Amino acid sequence: MFKKLLEEKLAIKHKEDFTMVHERPALKKKLLYLVVLHYVVIVANVVTFVIVLPTFVLYMGLLGIFPAITLMVVVFNLAFAHIECPATRMENELRVKLGLPKIKTFVAHYFMKRRGK
Numbered sequence: 001m002f003k004k005l006l007e008e009k010l011a012i013k014h015k016e017d018f019t020m021v022h023e024r025p026a027l028k029k030k031l032l033y034l035v036v037l038h039y040v041v042i043v044a045n046v047v048t049f050v051i052v053l054p055t056f057v058l059y060m061g062l063l064g065i066f067p068a069i070t071l072m073v074v075v076f077n078l079a080f081a082h083i084e085c086p087a088t089r090m091e092n093e094l095r096v097k098l099g100l101p102k103i104k105t106f107v108a109h110y111f112m113k114r115r116g117k
Helices: 002-010 025-080 084-097 107-115
Strands: none
Touching: 025 084, 025 107, 084 107
């Protein structure tokens, strides 16, 4: 009954999906690369948000405020909208295959919990 419930909820069909983390080094490496890539994307978004206004104003004068604010709003919306990120979805798939718990959001899991400890 438990195995059937897991197969239905997690769509796990193969026995190798139930193995432990240390038995799947290739998947563990993929998970590590994905987390690093996710960190890079988040840092790039923060840098874009901080640098775009002064850069646009410097090169375009005061009229550069309008496209800069538009770009900043788009980056802010992408960062804080409640849209499931494809990288988080891929990470959850890898975590399930490795026998690790799923995460809700990348920022809450890696940034907020570390700050709280």
